[in-house]
Amino acid sequence: MKRIFWSSVGYAAGISTSVYVQRRVRRAIEYYTPEQVRQDVSIRGRRVADKARDVALDLREAAVEGVDTMRAREAELRREFAPDGPNRANPHQHRPTRLRH
Numbered sequence: 001m002k003r004i005f006w007s008s009v010g011y012a013a014g015i016s017t018s019v020y021v022q023r024r025v026r027r028a029i030e031y032y033t034p035e036q037v038r039q040d041v042s043i044r045g046r047r048v049a050d051k052a053r054d055v056a057l058d059l060r061e062a063a064v065e066g067v068d069t070m071r072a073r074e075a076e077l078r079r080e081f082a083p084d085g086p087n088r089a090n091p092h093q094h095r096p097t098r099l100r101h
Contacts, residue, residue: 004067011059022049026042026045029041029042
């Protein structure tokens with residue numbers, strides 16, 4: 001969960017920084033360039049922003065899928081190693097025990 005949290009924090013910081021820089025660049029472009037160049041840069045900027053948004057959505061979907069898989073595997077392991085789980089049927093099968101501190 002720490003990794004997901006810090007990844008999210010980094011993602012948010014990156015997006016906010018990107019938005020800030022994008023606004024500053026737009027202002028500089030409007031101030032220093034003629035109309036046609038301004039339009040071309042604006043179109044290219046939108047394309048880059050759309051691609052970045054697509055990557056962000058893919059990353060979010062991957063994180064959700066990873067968490068779901070992790071939870072499913074954890075539930076599977078808990079069922080397998082539960083005190084009254086399937087390993088009780090075969091007493092000769094090795095089963096890890098908890099260490100007491």
